[in-house]
Amino acid sequence: MYLFMPTLVYSEENCVKNHFREIALTGKKAMIVTGKHSSRKNGSLNDVSTVLNQENIPYILFDDIEENPSVETVMKARNLAVSENVDFIIGIGGGSPLDAAKAIALMSANPKADEELLYQSNSLPYLPVICIPTTCGTGSEVTPYSILTLHKQKTKKSISHKIFPTLALLDTNYLKTASRNCIVNTSVDALSHLIESYLNTNSNALNRIYSTQGLQMWAEFKENLKNNTLSEKDYETMLHASMVAGIAITHTGTSLPHGLSYPVTYELGVPHGKAVGMFLGGYVENYKDKKDAGKVLELLEFSNAKELRSYLNQLLGKTELPAELLSADADSILVNKSKLKNYPFEVTKEELINMLN
Numbered sequence: 001m002y003l004f005m006p007t008l009v010y011s012e013e014n015c016v017k018n019h020f021r022e023i024a025l026t027g028k029k030a031m032i033v034t035g036k037h038s039s040r041k042n043g044s045l046n047d048v049s050t051v052l053n054q055e056n057i058p059y060i061l062f063d064d065i066e067e068n069p070s071v072e073t074v075m076k077a078r079n080l081a082v083s084e085n086v087d088f089i090i091g092i093g094g095g096s097p098l099d100a101a102k103a104i105a106l107m108s109a110n111p112k113a114d115e116e117l118l119y120q121s122n123s124l125p126y127l128p129v130i131c132i133p134t135t136c137g138t139g140s141e142v143t144p145y146s147i148l149t150l151h152k153q154k155t156k157k158s159i160s161h162k163i164f165p166t167l168a169l170l171d172t173n174y175l176k177t178a179s180r181n182c183i184v185n186t187s188v189d190a191l192s193h194l195i196e197s198y199l200n201t202n203s204n205a206l207n208r209i210y211s212t213q214g215l216q217m218w219a220e221f222k223e224n225l226k227n228n229t230l231s232e233k234d235y236e237t238m239l240h241a242s243m244v245a246g247i248a249i250t251h252t253g254t255s256l257p258h259g260l261s262y263p264v265t266y267e268l269g270v271p272h273g274k275a276v277g278m279f280l281g282g283y284v285e286n287y288k289d290k291k292d293a294g295k296v297l298e299l300l301e302f303s304n305a306k307e308l309r310s311y312l313n314q315l316l317g318k319t320e321l322p323a324e325l326l327s328a329d330a331d332s333i334l335v336n337k338s339k340l341k342n343y344p345f346e347v348t349k350e351e352l353i354n355m356l357n
């Protein structure tokens with residue numbers, strides 16, 4: 001058993017402005033990596049640029065990260081970062097810009113390498129990364145993972161390198177501009193991380209500290225999330241639950257619902273959290289260790305798995321999947337060794353198909 005969480009995390013109002021020193025000490029020239037619109041709307045981009053200007057740290061802006069970022073976008077940003085002699089990266093946004101920031105940091109520190117490097121497992125240097133999350137789902141600000149879209153393979157895949165951010169700055173105010181769909185989908189992503197971490201081959205008494213705590217936090221806002229009556233306190237708890245869930249999957253990895261979700265997102269464009277959530281109730285209901293599954297439901301304050309399934313259907317809306325896609329998706333899991341090894345039991349194609357809500 002081990003615990004390892006090297007990212008320095010601060011969470012408070014005005015977090016970016018309050019921690020200008022830590023930002024300024026990270027490097028001499030920054031690349032800000034963000035999406036097209038949201039970081040302008042929620043004030044996070046302005047806060048970061050204000051701090052960099054005030055500290056006389058030059059920076060360039062790459063604001064072209066798409067949802068489910070692609071290898072091609074990462075390479076485009078890397079070429080710019082290298083030509084501009086950038087020595088640290090600041091990711092602002094949801095999981096997409098944060099994941100892209102990590103991959104750009106790796107490729108920029110290995111300027112002569114081509115994109116193949118992303119999927120070669122050897123230990124390589126990377127530039128320091130600061131992460132500022134503006135959704136409450138991925139926990140990417142504390143995980144070492146970076147999931148990219150591989151158009152060549154028509155799916156999404158985690159890169160082979162582990163890139164922990166050096167600093168994560170959390171401010172609930174940035175969440176306030178997010179749409180209801182964005183909040184719902186990303187909260188369900190955090191829930192999936194907690195459940196898949198607890199019900200995982202790699203879970204143990206030590207790392208369950210995180211999943212247990214995160215599941216209890218999730219229970220605190222679950223009714224208000226469903227009823228669209230979220231309070232200030234709920235927003236804070238959601239952001240913290242997402243971060244804690246990130247620490248949980250750092251130790252265990254995710255499991256079958258995440259594996260099943262990637263083709264659904266790639267083929268149908270279903271947002272990540274929603275695509276994972278479609279398989280989550282079924283994952284718990286079919287989980288063969290009934291004691292552990294029961295514990296998860298108890299922590300979430302559901303009386304049984306059916307109640308969780310119907311809660312998720314109400315929250316996410318029911319999505320029908322074409323039978324061929326579902327069948328190919330299940331087949332792809334049966335040959336996906338990294339996801340299968342995180343599931344402690346044998347699993348059949350039929351069982352995988354039955355996980356769909």
Ligand code: NAP
Nearest residue numbers: 035036037038068094095096134135138140143145177178
């Ligand atoms: P996202 O793809 O980063 O963003 C989704 C949408 O929400 C974008 O249109 C974005 O706009 C908008 N948005 C973000 N923050 C907003 C805010 N505060 N207000 C208004 N709009 C906002 O969504 P995500 O669900 O957070 O990230 C999903 C990605 O993370 C997937 O690629 C997934 O595979 C990955 N992921 C990574 C990990 C990990 O451990 N690294 C774990 C789970 C998932 P803009 O484009 O304008 O910014």
Ligand code: ZN
Nearest residue numbers: 138189272276
């Ligand atoms: Zn996820």
